[in-house]
Amino acid sequence: MYENVEVVKIPKERTGILIGTHGEVRKKLESDLGVELEIDSEGEVNIYSTDEQKDPLALWKARDIVKAIGRGFNPEKALKLVSDEYAFEVIDISEYGNSDKAIQRLKGRIIGSSGKSRRYVEELTSTHISVYGKTVSIIGEIETAKIAKDAIEMLLRGTSHSKMYKFLERHRQDVKRSELRLWK
CATH class of the missing domain: 3.30.1370.10 (K Homology domain, type 1)
Structure with missing residues (x-):
């Protein structure tokens, strides 16, 4: 089903921020990078590559964005990591x-x-x-x-x-x- 997967553990209290209101943050991250997120209530996040993924580094970028949100950044700042710069x-x-x-x-x-x-x-x-x-x-x-x-x-x-x-x-x-x- 999925070829590549990254697993990240973030603090439980940060999972709501990663998901966002009505799932907005999660959806934006998934659509921008062509990945799929699976987030459990304990803070474990599985990031899967998909056929929509255009950037070969998308999985790693998604991992860093999830980690950044887990380390206290707001999603707007964390999503800057989509850029190669x-x-x-x-x-x-x-x-x-x-x-x-x-x-x-x-x-x-x-x-x-x-x-x-x-x-x-x-x-x-x-x-x-x-x-x-x-x-x-x-x-x-x-x-x-x-x-x-x-x-x-x-x-x-x-x-x-x-x-x-x-x-x-x-x-x-x-x-x-x-x-x-x-x-x-």
């Missing part, structure tokens, strides 16, 4: 501190006071960042998602916020220069 990165915070207290402290460093630190990284890299559970997830264009990931990993390793901000501003200039070269 966008990447999805996940950082496991527990690799940098394994106690609940250490994870909370690290999440606080990433988010910052009133969300200021996370917002600043998002603005300088034009990415979307979600801190959910024991992970930090990033959606953005391939190059800028990598820069955002590097910046967040700097914070997780204990680098000061000011050094991380300087790193971002330096890379922002590099990205702008490469964009200018593309337009010439």
Whole structure:
């Protein structure tokens, strides 16, 4: 029946968001990528390839979109991953501190006071960042998602916020220069 399948487990409380009102999110994902989703009440999602699938990477893209919604992104942001220009990165915070207290402290460093630190990284890299559970997830264009990931990993390793901000501003200039070269 189905040739290829990807299985993803997401938190139960996120399955309703993946399905959407009247199944809108699920239907959009299925029609955009030509895949079929089977979602159970425990959060297990089976993603099947179908004959309507045009993109050879559709199964992987659907997997990343499902994971992104499971990691706290709203469907509108997660569906950007349909494009080949966008990447999805996940950082496991527990690799940098394994106690609940250490994870909370690290999440606080990433988010910052009133969300200021996370917002600043998002603005300088034009990415979307979600801190959910024991992970930090990033959606953005391939190059800028990598820069955002590097910046967040700097914070997780204990680098000061000011050094991380300087790193971002330096890379922002590099990205702008490469964009200018593309337009010439």
